[in-house]
Amino acid sequence: MTAKSIIDINQLSYRYEKDTVLEQINLAIPEGSFLAIVGPNGSGKSTLLKLILGLLKIQKGEIYLFGEELSKFKDWQKIGYVSQKANSFNTGFPASVFEVVLSGLTKKVGMFKFFKKEHSQKVMDALTAVGMEKFSNRNIGELSGGQQQRVFIARALVSDSKLLILDEPTVGVDAENVGTFYQMLEDLNKKRGITLLLVTHDIGTVSDKVTHVACLNKHLFFHGEAQEFEKLTSEGIQDFYGHGIHLLSHHHH
Template sequence: MQSIIDIKQLSYRYEKDVVLENINLSVEKGAFLAIVGPNGSGKSTLLKLVLGLLKLQKGEIYLFGQEINKFKNWDKIGYVSQKANSFNTGFPATVYEVVASGLTKKLGLLSFFKKEHSEKVLASLDAVGMKKFKDRNIGELSGGQQQRVFIARALVSEPELLILDEPTVGVDAENIKAFYEMLDVLNKNKAITLVMVTHDIGTVSDKVSHVACLNKHLHFHGLTNEFEQMRMEDLSSFYGHDVQMLTHHHEHGGM
C-alpha cells in the first residue's frame, strides 16, 4: 500500500518544552486514522508539522513519498481546523460562497469562475449533505452544519488526504453520530484518506481503521480493534489519568 504520510524520528519543542519526542508514524492510502491523547499531548502540533505550518526541528516527514520541504502539491491535502478558532461566523457569506472560497488558492483571487467550478462546489456540498443549504447565510446554521460546510470547503479542491483537528467542536451530541457517518462515507466511497484528532474515540471507533495514542511519545499506533483490546491501566498510564470513558465496544454496530 502507498504511504500518504511517513513520519520518522520526529521531535519538536517550544523553547525548553519538548512536545513531541521520537515520533514514528505512517499513514497508508485509504486509512481513517484517529489521533487521541490528553490536552497538551502534541496532537495539534503534529498536524501543523504535517501541514507545513510549523518548521521541522528534528526528524523527517514525507508526504506522498516526497520530503515535506520539497513538497509542492498542497492541493492534495485538505485541512479543517477547529471551527471556533478559524472562522468568523458573523461574516456575511452564503454557504455556497464559503465553499467556493476553497478554490481561490487553485484559481487565483480574480480568476473567472466557470461552470465546472460551480459544479465542484455543488458536488462538495452534496457529499456532506448540505447542498440544499447553499443559499443560506453561514451564520444561520447550527455548529454541526457549519462544520460540514467547512469540510465541503476543504473537499472542493478534490484532496486525496483530509486532515481534521477536533471536527466535532460545536457539534451537538445528537448530531455527532451522523457527522461521523458522513466522514465514513467520504473515506470509503470517495477513497479519501482521513487523519483526525478527536476526543470522541468511543463514538467513532466503529468508523476509524487505525488509532494513534499520543502523549509526547507515540504510545500506540495500530488497528482500531487492537486499540480496543488494550488494558485500561495501560491506557491510563499513557494518558496520565483514568480513561474509563474510552471504553467503546460496538457489538451492535455503533450508537
C-alpha cells in the first residue's frame, strides 16, 4: 500500500444475487489526484462508489481510506459526497444558499449548537471556492441545476473535506455550462489540493482537466494518467465499451 494513497482498493468483487458487478478491482488513488471513472451503464461505477462510502457492505476484497481499513474508518468529515440525486432537490424547500451550505457543518458543530462567526466565514469560503458567494442569500430553489450543484459541492467542502466524490455531477447542468463547471472542479483540485473522484460519461469534455482515468466495466480495463488514456485508440475503447464510442477531446488553448 503506497503511503500517499487516499483510497486503496484490493481484489474487490461484488455481486447482486447471481450478477457479478465488480470483479477483482485493484485501484490506488493518490492524494492530490483528480480521477475520472468512466464506463458504460451498468458497469459497476455507482456500486464502487457505494462500497467506498460504506453504503454497501464489502463481500470480497478490501478498501482502505486514508490508510485505514474501511470497517474501522470513522473520520467521514474528511470525505465530501455529491450524489446524482442532488439535482432532484425539492425546489420548494425554503432555505437560502447560505443555510444549505451551513447544514454541512452540523456533524462538526452538532445539530442544535449555535453557529459562530468562524462558521459563517467557512460557509463564505466554501461558496467562494465554487463561485457562488454572490448567491448566498438567494433561495436554493431559485437557482439553475448547475448552480444548485455548485452549492451542494460547497456544502460537501465546508467541513474541510480532503476528498470529494462526485457521481455524474453534470446531470441537469446546461450543456453550455458544463465546461465552466469542470473548470471549477479543476481549480478545486489544483489550487486547493482537494483529491477528486468523479464518475462521468463526459470523458471527452473532462479529459484535459483530470489527472487520471479509470475505465470500469465489471473489470478495471485501464487505470493511468490522462495522457496515457488519450493515446488509447478508438478500437481499444470500443473493445472496452462493447460498442462504438465517439471520443471528443476538448482542449482549450
